[in-house]
Amino acid sequence: MALLEINDLTVHYGRIQALHGISITVEEGEIVSLIGANGAGKTTTMRAIAGLLGSSGGSITFEGNDITKMKGHTRVAHGISLTPEGRGIFPAMTVVENLDMGAYARKKDPKAYAEDLERVFGLFPRLKERAKQLGGTMSGGEQQMLAIGRALMARPRVLLLDEPSMGLAPQFIRQIFAIIEEVNKQGTTVLLVEQNANQALKRADRAYILETGAITREGTGAELAADPAVKAAYLGAD
């Protein structure tokens, strides 16, 4: 049984159809990448999985349970955590307060909380140095670390990352991807949306190509990275 299974999912914005029946499977322990150009529907897919958007058809199954109609705010407690596009840092909260929000849905357990905080600070020492800084005044790269750290505070079973490398300098991008791999090694399944196809395919067990709301190719990361059509469309520049 797959951890997360999206079956023939359609999403509409009013009358405009953004997803035309996509199917994606994420197995426990994998890193799965979803690659696509601007406007392909990557964010729409992630928001539908996280429950921020309703779907107009198809189903989403998580750990064997149909969660298609489950309310968005209850999904994180079931183990689905999204780091949204643009990071979604609470600007007027400090770094620690932002991390606290990540644990909002969990039962109060000071010991587990302290452990998780240590783990996040271990992955991102920068966050510890900036513990009292307001989220809104952090740099883009720091905010991305904070967003990932915050998502980890929920102890997710699957971590959804929507363009974590967006707007970051190359050394930050490398660092973020290294940490995604590290988090995955520690046992968290990852579904990764990227335009940075090079890195995303290199790190992924499997990947899907999304074009104008439909999946056009899927395979292992290596297969897709070697595919001439994928190369031409997504791997040209770097």
Add this chain to the structure above:
Amino acid sequence: MLHALVAESWLTFHWSDFLSNFWNATFDGLTFGAIYALVALGYTLVYGVLNLINFAHSEVFIAGAYAVIFTLSGLGFGPSPPTLSPIAIIGDLLVALLAGALTSAIVALLVERIAYKPLRARNAPRLVFLITAIGMSFVIQYAFFLWRGAVAEPSVTMYQDKAIFIVFGSTIYLSQLIIVGAAVLMMVGIDQLIRRTRIGRGIRAVAQDPDTATLMGVNRERIIMTTFVIGGALAGAAALFYVMKVPQGVIYNGGFILGIKAFTAAVLGGIGNIRGALLGGLLLGMIGNYGAYLLGDAQWIDVVSFIVLVLVLMVRPDGILGSNLGKVRA
């Protein structure tokens, strides 16, 4: 020439009155300001989570004032001071406070469920919310009009007010100490609630980024309801102090002017900003009173308050403490 004559006849400055009554005006202004501040919190909290000016909040307030006055007359209070022991009076006032807070909280919650929630579900544009808010304000106002008529409720006196001490030659009354003391205490309580509790974190998260709040597991709809309840309860508490200060002021449209002043206070301090509401309320209370003494008539309080509103909106729409993130910042 004619122009100057007309102007002179209605606008004269009473500098000596103003200066001799300065401290008086200050302390009494602070008392009114404390009431404005409590009501202002309701505007600010709702604005924080919904980006909406709940114009029906003035009626949420007056509903509490009706509850306070009904409760007190039910407990035997009348126009002349009661002959009960201080302990009994305090007990009765606490009951009235509870009745006011509860009534206002319920009315606030009803307004949210009936007027705003269905619009949210339909993703209605901003303007629709605004019109609905004003509509709700009128509906409640005229419901009270049909029920109680166009006359004020008979006044009740809660206790024999008395002078406590003198500061800068100005007498401080028991009522002033009670109102300012209790209001500041409540404001501090709310400030702490917003900063330190789980509910407070939820409110701040929804105010700063509703979608991300949902991702964190915050139930936005429940936070919105909670916010209306808290704002309503504070308005109901303010209603007790209002009746204490203005016993003849409980009338169907009695919330209107006070509501605008409380809204002005919220904007003056920085809308969405908890501490701003306190600062704005106290300042506006003083400014209004200074205007009244300077211009020689209490009627000027309202005019001066509205001028403050217009000036703030023109010169510094973010208020003194700023609503720079447009968010509830504890």
